[in-house]
Amino acid sequence: MNFDYFWLFRSLPAVIIGLTVHELAHAYTAYKLGDMTAKNDGRLTLNPLKHIDPLGFILIVIAGFGWAKPVSFNPDNLKNKHRDEILISLAGPFSNFLLAILFLIVARGLYFFPYFSGTEVGLATINLLILWSVINFGLFIFNLIPIPPLDxxxxxxxxxxxTNPKLLQNMYKYGTLGLLLIILIQSNTKIEILPLGPLIRGITNVFISILQFK
Structure with missing residues (x-):
């Protein structure tokens, strides 16, 4: 397998930051909605070691996809189970959305400094932040795919x-297998079952346009 080590070196910090913030958002939202499970598990932290799953992280490195350690919560501790479970689930992806915008804002702000706007190293720093933004927009879009076990x-x-716990069990079982199959197909062929690339590029270009990058 041929690795692009330079791309890996540049992108891994964004992946680690993105996964950490994603899982922290799940944990914090559950905590604010009345469940202490994540807090008791030590998940209310920005320490990536508490959130990174070793196998999932290795797969990210060698295959380009993987997962973090899921945040546990007890639905019985929530006041409004259905609503609060949805809020907890969506908190992760939308934290990546906000993080992506933050990276773009910082990148745009650096343009005001001659060192960053007029030197090769400075422009490389800005491009790195844009790459980190793209990665987090990717985490946002990917995790919103309505296929189990995604958020x-x-x-x-x-x-x-x-209403139908048996169907729920089957959807988790076959949904996970189906998702892995889709990822493997898209990673190793030119077949794009899920149009993730165009969606990620589209949302990135929208915010680059809003922030008026030159």
């Missing part, structure tokens, strides 16, 4: 717990 599936999966 987007919880918009409807939370209701299946009571």
């Amino acid at each position: 987007g599936s919880h918009i409807y999966m939370t209701f299946l717990k009571e």
